[in-house]
Amino acid sequence: MDIGDSAKMQSGLNLTYPTILCDVKYIRAAGEERGEQIPRDLVKKAGYFQSEKNIFEKIYIDMGMYPERVRYPLVYIMEAADDIAYGLSDIADGIEKKIISLDFFVNKFSELWKQNGYDNLEMVIDDKIYDVIRDNENNIHKDFNNSLGSQWKKWMIDDAVEEYVKNIEQ
Secondary structure (H helix, E strand, C coil), X not given: CCHHHHHHHCXXXXXXXXXXXXXXXXXXXXXXXXXXXXXXXXXXXXXXXXXXXXXXXXXXXXXCCCXXXXXXXXXXXXXXXXXXXXHHHHHHHHHHCCCCCHHHHHHHHHHHHHHXXXXXXXXXXXXXXXXXXXXXXXXXXXXXXXXXXXXHHHHHHHHHHHHHHHCCCC
């Protein structure tokens, strides 16, 4: 089936090229050689199936990204947001399952925060978190996500977007 046939049969989402490319972290088809000219981290896994290879080639051509084939720029923000969400979820799970205590986490975080040259710890750990530490251990996971996790995700994602915009040319 060529791209024309698939377009005739198309029904469903009707996604734009940028939307499709935002979902493709790796820029090669399954079974395709990795090649020397493309950075390894972009081709270490397949991003799409062979059956979609001609569709992606058309998208890359139409978007002016062929033959170089680079990762679509907004993928970097998507990847950062994903890493942030999973990282904070792992911390929350560790606290909820009592693998680490909230007190231990806050102390280690504070230590790393200061080691990296930051001094305004109150900006990221407000008084609510200290109330949580003093509170009943059984309620910690709820309070961690509500008082810290969601706000941190917002700050981190905003920071990732800001860094992306500052460095867009690279």
